[in-house]
Amino acid sequence: MPIIRTNGDVMLHFRPAYSRWACTLALSLSALCVSLPSHSYDDYQLPSLGGAPVSVSNEEFRLGRAWLRQFRAQAPQWQDPIVSDYLESLVARLAPYSQLGSLQTTTVMVDNRSLNAFAVPGGVVGINSGLFAFAEDEGAFVSVIAHELGHLSQRHYARGSARAEQTQLPAMAAMLAGMLIAASGGGDAGIATAMGSQAALIQDQLTYSRRFEQEADRIGLQAMAEAGYDPEAMVRMFDTMQRLSRLQGGTPPEFLLTHPVSDSRLSDAQARVSQLSVASRYTSDTLYDMMRARALLSIYRNSPQQAASRLAQEDAEEPALRYINALIDAHNGQTDRALQTLDQLANELPDYGMLPASAANVALEAQRYDEAISRSQRLLRLMPNYLPAQLTLAEAQLQRDPEAAYDLLRDITTQHPESPQGFNLLAEAAGRSGFNGWGHLARAEHLQLTGRVDRGIRQLSIAKDAAQQENDTQALARIEQRREAFLEYREALEKF
Secondary structure, eight states: OOOBOOSTTSOOOOOHHHHHHHHHHHHHTSOOSOOOOSOOGGGGTOOOOOOOOOOOOHHHHHHHHHHHHHHHHHSOBOOOHHHHHHHHHHHHHHGGGTTOTTOOOEEEEEOOSSBOEEEETTTEEEEETHHHHHOOSHHHHHHHHHHHHHHHHHTHHHHHTGGGGGGHHHHHHHHHHHHHHHHTTOTHHHHHHHHTTOHHHHHHHHHHHHHHHHHHHHHHHHHHHHHTOOTHHHHHHHHHHHHHHHHHTTSOOHHHHHSOOOHHHHHHHHHHHHHOOOOSOOOOHHHHHHHHHHHHHHHTTTOHHHHHHHHHHTTOOHHHHHHHHHHHHHHTTOHHHHHHHHHHHHHHOTTOTHHHHHHHHHHHHTTOHHHHHHHHHHHHHHSTTOHHHHHHHHHHHHHHOHHHHHHHHHHHHHHOTTOHHHHHHHHHHHHHHTOHHHHHHHHHHHHHHTTOHHHHHHHHHHHHHHHHHTTOHHHHHHHHHHHHHHHHHHHHHTTO
16 A cells, blocks of 8 residues: 655655556555455455456565565664554454455564555565554554455455466566665666566556455455454545545645545445444554554654644543653653553553553663563563563563573564564574574574575574584574575575
8 A cells, every 4th residue: 555645744745656656566466375265245245346366376475575575674664562563463353354365464564654554475564653643543544454455365466467477476576676666765766677578567557456446445344344343444534535635636645646535436435334234343442542652652753742742632542641641751761650650551451461561661771671571571471472571571681681581582583483673682692691503593584584685694604603613403403494495585585
């Protein structure tokens, strides 16, 4: 989903020709890796827009994951484990109803106040921090994610390029490269790369895009209803976008260049909402407002009070206002006051594990390592695999008991093999604990996850030497196994 620009707090600038094409690519590449579900729109008395599914190769999946590594290397990452866990749980809630089959998704968050969300082959779902700024309630936010999952499930790129089967993989690699340059601010070079000899195929995507948008809307609306979210939120989002487009006059937001919200699309969505019944309603606007608080603090990092003022002006729930003020207190060095507020909120809202996790992180940032450890351990007794608490505990243990941190981080990276932050901490913990072979291996994993595969391969050689000196046969076996995988990663990256 390409970027929405608004005046004011969400950044406003336009590169019309380049962004139209680049954003089209982001949508047309939404999903390559799943099979169509057994039921059809006829089950819901809706007309079908889609055709037969196109079989998808492992090569396409590999290209999508290679793209993610390159994206991490070039786009500024928003490192917030609490928000990341929320995003992953939201995707996991929608996924069973989004016709994704066995596709395993992974999420990435971008430190950019421009509103953007995207989905690419390999099940990669990404958002900018600006999405939280634009979507003032959870329903609006969910509607964007549900729409993107709809693109994934319907494999719109594969269907749109069916007439170019012989060149599908080269075309995909070229387009992903163009998206990558576009996402990292490469200007017109992005569209030049993406177009190349594939101009006719990209034109096909423009031809199909409006139909695909309606199809993704329909999948998203159904998923929202079945997951317990009010699908009317998507209609409200469309209405907001349509009004925004009219306000912008002859220069509509980039989002609407490839997601045109016509009256017919709006009425189609409204008609479908009227046919849907919502399952056991699930709402967490208070939790969403707290996540939004964290996003706004990231966006207004140099003027945090502005984030609090905006949250208050946009009718955030009262606990979220207290939450953002506690984080601001922590930022200003008033740690005791911040912790007192967070503890009160945790007592009032005991189901929100992110509150004690926030308190533990506040203690960590204040270098109260023993308190961060005790708070994290207390939370993990209730939520044993809660990643934000695990990462805070590991980082605090690095200062007190590196071997304990090493053991914990080995577990974390086993459970979360796509976590650059986990491997970065593991490399440090292994080094401090004298496990040099494993430490260099963890550093290599961090390098490959962030798109620096050649450096990762060189790091594996250093890891091998260290493991030989330590006579660590287990590490040596793992290093050789990972070398083969790294070479495959490099082969996929070379396609860009």
